[in-house]
Amino acid sequence: MKLFDENINTAKDLTEIKKPEFLKCSECGREILKELVHSNLSTCVYCGYLFRVPAKNRIDMIADKETFIEIGAEKTSTDPLNFPDYPDKLEKAKEASGMNEAIITGICKIGGYKAGLAVMDSYFMMGSMGQMVGEKITDLAEECTKQNLPLIIFSASGGARMQEGIISLLQMSRTTAALNRMHDAGLPYLSVLTNPTTGGVTASFAMQGDIIISEPKALIGFAGPRVIQQTVKDKLPEEFQTAEFLLKQGMIDRIVERRELRTVLAQILSLH
Amino acid sequence: MQAYIPQADNIEISAAWKKVQTARMQNRPQSRDYINALCQDFFEVKGDRCLGDDDAIVTGIGRINETVFTIIGQQKGITIEEKKACSFGMANPEGYRKSMRAIRQAEKFNRPILTLIDTPGAFCGIKAEEKGQGTVIAEHLQLIASAKVPVIAVVLGEGGSGGALALALSDKLALLENSYFSVISPEGCASILFKDSSKAQLAAESLCLTPDDLIKFGIADDIIKEKPGYSRENMAYTVYKVKQKIKEYIDELSSYSGEDLVKRRYEKLLNMKGFNN
Structure with a gap:
C-alpha cells in the first residue's frame, strides 16, 4: 500500500x-x-x-495579458574584443538570469494599443549596453518604423559595457540613427527611466524620448555619483541625480508610480 | 578563464599604451592650432544663447580649400590659465549646446561641418549633471545624425567616451596616427574591471582603442600619418595631410543631396553590426 x-x-x-x-x-x-x-x-x-524589476516581471506588469511577442531572444554577446574574463562573466549572468542579454524586446499591446516594448534588465551585468543590447533596440525601432508602431523603452543601465569597448560606444550612435528614422516617420517614442539609468544610456536613447517619464527616486545621471564624489571631493546635494531633481530641472516630463505606469503609458499612447 | 597578463616583451601591448600616452602629450597640436593652420579667415562664434560659453569647445566659420566650413573643435588648453578655462578639454553642457547652435547654422547655410576631437571625456561634476550633461549629449547625437550637410570628423588626440562620440557621429571619420578612441580611459577600466589602476596597459590593449582597431572594425575610414617629431612647432606636414583628406572627403560627399547624406549616414551606422572575435 x-x-x-x-x-x-x-x-x-x-x-x-x-x-x-x-x-x-x-x-x-x-x-x-x-x-x-x-x-x-x-x-x-x-x-x-x-x-529593481527583472525585465520579465516588468513585461508582465506593462503588457496586456498574453500579447507580448518577443523578438531576438536568442541574441547574445559574441565577445567581439576577446576581452579578459568577459566570457566567464557573461556565462554567469546568463545562468543567474535565464536571459541571453541585458534587454528583452518585442511587440505587445498596452491597454489595447499595439506598441514596441524594450525592457532593460539591471540584474544582467548591471544592464550594460554592448553590441547586442544596441542591436536589439535598433532592430525593434526598425520594426516599429516598418509596422508604423510607437516604441516604449524601459531603461535600467549602468551605461556602456566596458568589455565591448568602442563597439559599446558605437551603440549610442546606432540607436540614435534608428530612433531618428522613427522620428522622421512621425512615430512616438516614449522613454521610461528606472533605477538606475546612467552613462552612455542616459547620453543616448534614454534622453531622446518625445516624452520621458521616470519611476520615483530612480538614480538618473551621466557620470555615476561615486565618480563625481571622487572628483569634487565635496558632499553631493541631497536630491542630486534623482528623478525628483531631474523633474525640477526640466529634464523629464513626469514621475509615475510603478502601479500606475501601465495606465499612464496607455493614456499617452491613446493621445498619439 | 584566466586574466591575460601582459608581458614586457609583448610589442602589441606597448603599442596601444604608447598611442594613449602620445595622444595625451603636452606639446601635441590642439584644435585651435589646426584651425589657425587650416584656414586664414576663421570667425569664432561664442555662447550657447542659453547657459553661457565654454572654452572646451571652439566653434566658428572658416574656409578650408575654397570651401566654407562650420568648425567645431575640442580644446584642452596650452597654458595653465587656458587649461583651466577649458576644463582640460572636458566640455560642459553649454559647450555641447554651443556646438548644436553651430550645427543648426551649418544646416541653414548649407555649410559642411568639420569636427576636431580631442577630449578625455565630457566634464564630470555637480553643475554639469544639474544642467543635463547626459541630455545634451543625447540631443547632440540626434542633431548631428540628422544634419543635412556633410559631416567630417578628425580625431586629433584623445577620443574619450561619450563626450568625444557626440562629435564623432559623421559621414567620414579619420584619426591621426597617434590618437585613440575608447569607451572609458584605460585607467578607469583598470580600476573598475581589474581592480588595479596600475593595470592600465592591459586595459589599453584589451579595449581595442587604437586607430588600427577602429579601421579593422570598419568604424573609422582613414588613419592620417604623423611626421616623426610631430608637435605644435612641427605640424605643417600633418596639417597638409589633414587638409588633403578633408578635400578628398568633401569632393566625395558634395555629390550627395542633404537627404541622401542623412539616409546614407543612418544606413552606414545600422549596418555596423555582427562584430565577432
Missing part, C-alpha cells in the same frame, strides 16, 4: 529543496523572500521601497 508515500519527504528530498532566497531592502533593511518581493510589483511590503 502507498497511502502516505507521496506526502513524506525522505532525507534525500530535503537536501534537494531549493534554499529560499532573500532580498534585503535598502530602505528599511528588512530581509524579504525574493518571490514575495517580485510578486508585489518588486516593492518592499514593509516600506514601499522600489526594488
Whole structure:
C-alpha cells in the first residue's frame, strides 16, 4: 500500500529543496523572500521601497495579458574584443538570469494599443549596453518604423559595457540613427527611466524620448555619483541625480508610480 | 578563464599604451592650432544663447580649400590659465549646446561641418549633471545624425567616451596616427574591471582603442600619418595631410543631396553590426 508515500519527504528530498532566497531592502533593511518581493510589483511590503524589476516581471506588469511577442531572444554577446574574463562573466549572468542579454524586446499591446516594448534588465551585468543590447533596440525601432508602431523603452543601465569597448560606444550612435528614422516617420517614442539609468544610456536613447517619464527616486545621471564624489571631493546635494531633481530641472516630463505606469503609458499612447 | 597578463616583451601591448600616452602629450597640436593652420579667415562664434560659453569647445566659420566650413573643435588648453578655462578639454553642457547652435547654422547655410576631437571625456561634476550633461549629449547625437550637410570628423588626440562620440557621429571619420578612441580611459577600466589602476596597459590593449582597431572594425575610414617629431612647432606636414583628406572627403560627399547624406549616414551606422572575435 502507498497511502502516505507521496506526502513524506525522505532525507534525500530535503537536501534537494531549493534554499529560499532573500532580498534585503535598502530602505528599511528588512530581509524579504525574493518571490514575495517580485510578486508585489518588486516593492518592499514593509516600506514601499522600489526594488529593481527583472525585465520579465516588468513585461508582465506593462503588457496586456498574453500579447507580448518577443523578438531576438536568442541574441547574445559574441565577445567581439576577446576581452579578459568577459566570457566567464557573461556565462554567469546568463545562468543567474535565464536571459541571453541585458534587454528583452518585442511587440505587445498596452491597454489595447499595439506598441514596441524594450525592457532593460539591471540584474544582467548591471544592464550594460554592448553590441547586442544596441542591436536589439535598433532592430525593434526598425520594426516599429516598418509596422508604423510607437516604441516604449524601459531603461535600467549602468551605461556602456566596458568589455565591448568602442563597439559599446558605437551603440549610442546606432540607436540614435534608428530612433531618428522613427522620428522622421512621425512615430512616438516614449522613454521610461528606472533605477538606475546612467552613462552612455542616459547620453543616448534614454534622453531622446518625445516624452520621458521616470519611476520615483530612480538614480538618473551621466557620470555615476561615486565618480563625481571622487572628483569634487565635496558632499553631493541631497536630491542630486534623482528623478525628483531631474523633474525640477526640466529634464523629464513626469514621475509615475510603478502601479500606475501601465495606465499612464496607455493614456499617452491613446493621445498619439 | 584566466586574466591575460601582459608581458614586457609583448610589442602589441606597448603599442596601444604608447598611442594613449602620445595622444595625451603636452606639446601635441590642439584644435585651435589646426584651425589657425587650416584656414586664414576663421570667425569664432561664442555662447550657447542659453547657459553661457565654454572654452572646451571652439566653434566658428572658416574656409578650408575654397570651401566654407562650420568648425567645431575640442580644446584642452596650452597654458595653465587656458587649461583651466577649458576644463582640460572636458566640455560642459553649454559647450555641447554651443556646438548644436553651430550645427543648426551649418544646416541653414548649407555649410559642411568639420569636427576636431580631442577630449578625455565630457566634464564630470555637480553643475554639469544639474544642467543635463547626459541630455545634451543625447540631443547632440540626434542633431548631428540628422544634419543635412556633410559631416567630417578628425580625431586629433584623445577620443574619450561619450563626450568625444557626440562629435564623432559623421559621414567620414579619420584619426591621426597617434590618437585613440575608447569607451572609458584605460585607467578607469583598470580600476573598475581589474581592480588595479596600475593595470592600465592591459586595459589599453584589451579595449581595442587604437586607430588600427577602429579601421579593422570598419568604424573609422582613414588613419592620417604623423611626421616623426610631430608637435605644435612641427605640424605643417600633418596639417597638409589633414587638409588633403578633408578635400578628398568633401569632393566625395558634395555629390550627395542633404537627404541622401542623412539616409546614407543612418544606413552606414545600422549596418555596423555582427562584430565577432
